[in-house]
Amino acid sequence: MRIVIIGAGVVGLSIARVLSMYKGLDIVVVEKEPDVGWGASKANTSIIHPGHEEDPELHPLRARLCVEGNKLWRQWVKELDIPAKWPGELMVFTNSEEEKEALRYIDTARRNNVPGVRAVYGDELRRLEPAISPMAVGAVYAPTAGNISPFEAVAALAENLVENGGRILVNTLVKSVRIKDKAVEGVETSGGFIQADIVINAAGVHADEISHSAGVEEDFVIRPRKGEYIVFDEDTSVKPLRLLHTTPTSLTKGVYAITTTGGDLLIGPTAVDMPYELKEDTSTTLEGIEYLLREAGKLLRELPPRSLITRTFAGVRPEPPHGEWLIKVYEEPWGFINVAGIRSPGLTAAPAIAYYVADMISKSYAVSLEHRSDWKPYRRGFLRLHGKSLREIDELVSVNPDYGEVVCYCRTVSKAEILEAVKRIKTIGAQVTLDGVKFRTKAGFGRCQGSFCRWRIAGIIAGLEGKEMHEVVVKMERYGLGDVKKMLREGA
């Protein structure tokens, strides 16, 4: 039985992972971008939520899968060697109104069975978080919150899927779902038709379009919601231990200030509803940045100078009607499944969503899912120079001298890691790009933002692929236009 999953984001690949555990399934993940995880999965806050912010009456499914997902990630990050930490979250309040709002989540925590959630004040708050803002009166502490490297999570899921026999087709845009005799027959793509017995729609912001093409949920419309972020360099003096979060009120959504698994200070997101046609608009704005810096003042005792900003970015999240996830198996067309409008806490819930979908497939389509005995749960992460002791580095280099060639000074990334990234990109069937290498190795994430290393990495890739340097692709297009002298001679 072939299952086509549309979208190689964290949701699609989590579903693929769970389905790959079972016998007799041919899993094909179809992705329009050149690499996995290039949509909302790459550009988000990276939080694994405890589940105390999900109202169980309004959104019972979200609440349940969020709590389950938090537990599942603890296992998955170990199996897949994904950078993760579990420092707990502080929803900070700065006045009595915010306090009232924040304390309501203690009750939600109780109803969702989220452990350890309580209010902390004064000295206890300052002990929990030395970097806390003097404006903070208290906070709701949720100890089970964590954060992961979301891109590495997606890359890890992809690698593990391929190891278990699944396939990923990149640069393949699904145009429509082909239906015949009230059942799915496959998907029409930019690369031709792909037969499928089951089609799972995990197309992120574009999931409504896919659903419409399958003839279901005509009224279901995904609104793009943009979230902007600011990243400060890992060498900033202010690095929160906990995941700090302002209290969401009727006027503002919560803004986080966290230390990422890579060691950077991340502040965000904003939440701006965008016109329907701007689903791919990840532009940043001055207003967004000013807002984030203002809100971060409620969280942190001081803000690093703006000169230490290494990056601003934005992600577009799919916002479904009434915030309701659309996870549904259809009898007509038989074989079509929507996993659409997976807004926050989608990253957290992704593993639980995956098990939920597998369960629905088995129940609704009477597919008997039998565990494979040869399924491999493990994936090994990158061996990185960054953060290693001299002795460890010496050992790494003695095994592989390419570790002794440091290409990215800011984040201490070696040639060995660049080569490893290229190898892994090829293994999952994705296209080798400078951005793909950057996100896997973190080369170019630091202070210089790649001005010293990008051309060196382009040179390494060009050498490996037998290409000219200018032909190496950054993200979608080439790094340069061509050979200077040749172009000048030809009058181009």
Add this chain to the structure above:
Amino acid sequence: METLVYDVVVIGGGPAGIASAIKADSLGLKTALIENRDILGGIPLQCIHPGFGIHYFKEDLTGTEFIERLIDRLRVSSVDVYTKTHVHAIDVIAHDEKIVNTVRRSGVTRFVAKTIIYATGARERHLYEIGVVGDRPGSGIYTAGEAQALMDIYGVLPGREIVIIGSGDVGLIMARRFSLEGARVKAVVEMLPYPGGLTRNIVQCLYDFNIPLYLGHVVTGVKGRNRVEKVIVARIGENGKPLKETEFEIPCDTVVVAAGLIPNVGLLEKIGVAMDPATRGPVVNELLEASIPGVFVAGNALIINDLVDYVVEQGELAAKGAKLFIENNGVPSVDWVRVEKGRNIRLVVPHYISGERDVVIYARVQQPERNVYVSIPEIGYFIRLTSVKPAEMLRLWIPGRILSRVDTRRITLEVKPA
């Protein structure tokens, strides 16, 4: 792990590092020169334009010619050169013992040194730290140095329709280079009301190629999904903020960020060297010794220089400092006099002087001014200049006999109308 012992370990194989290594060697010090890349030379390797060596070699050379001559001098010295060697961390063991831990293809090598000359150059400011917002197209955004390396080392044309942010010398030179290679530079956009580069570069790189210079303007946004499609430019108002109503678009396929350089001091920060917020480099004395004894700093890691000749001068001075340090088991303690920034002075190096020897003071003004005295009133020193500009570094040679008159704890460098 291999351990090597030296009098001086020079970190960085650009002009400052090479010059200091040659000098240290000539002063009889056992010297190692460490460079991350597989080739010595640093940034001049990608500078095929002239303007190098007018003071030092008394000739106008290109960057590549200049660095070749310097490397030739290095070759006949007994400096041990270690390329493809990445400095991972510095350990300060004692005032006369530091360990420079490096990563090489052969493994970790520990250089034990009495003194370090830190000459790691500068990095470029990027789009995000100068606050440009908008799209982040995959292709078409480069820092000037990256574009220069691509074009002049690898022969890759980065783009055809170029907008350059920043009118410092790097930006101006790149404008000319792009024009010469058949690309069209549609604008150079400068935030300040005056150009950031030397006048000769404004004339030779912009005017001669009919490239428009927008002073007092900023790029407020970049547009384009897969590649840059255009930039949005606005004039800066009285309040220092871009005026929305003055916004206009420039279609282009490439944005080159030439918004200034920042000394590369990461390793020094990690060992706790005191920094000057004005230069963003370390606080140093007249021998270019930083706040940790035996650590000397030269070149753009110390202060952003206009001319390679000054960089080399600082390298040689640092080597003399290292010699003095080793001979005396530390730079002899004196009652250091602090050099303060007075009227219209933005930055000054060195920060401390002793009065015991001749000193070269490097400084930049805050804003352009005509017919001025540059003076240090406490010692009765002054020179008259027809104009001063932020783009042109002031280099003042002050004889030790004048400085020895100081009887205060501080002296002030200032610019005053004549």
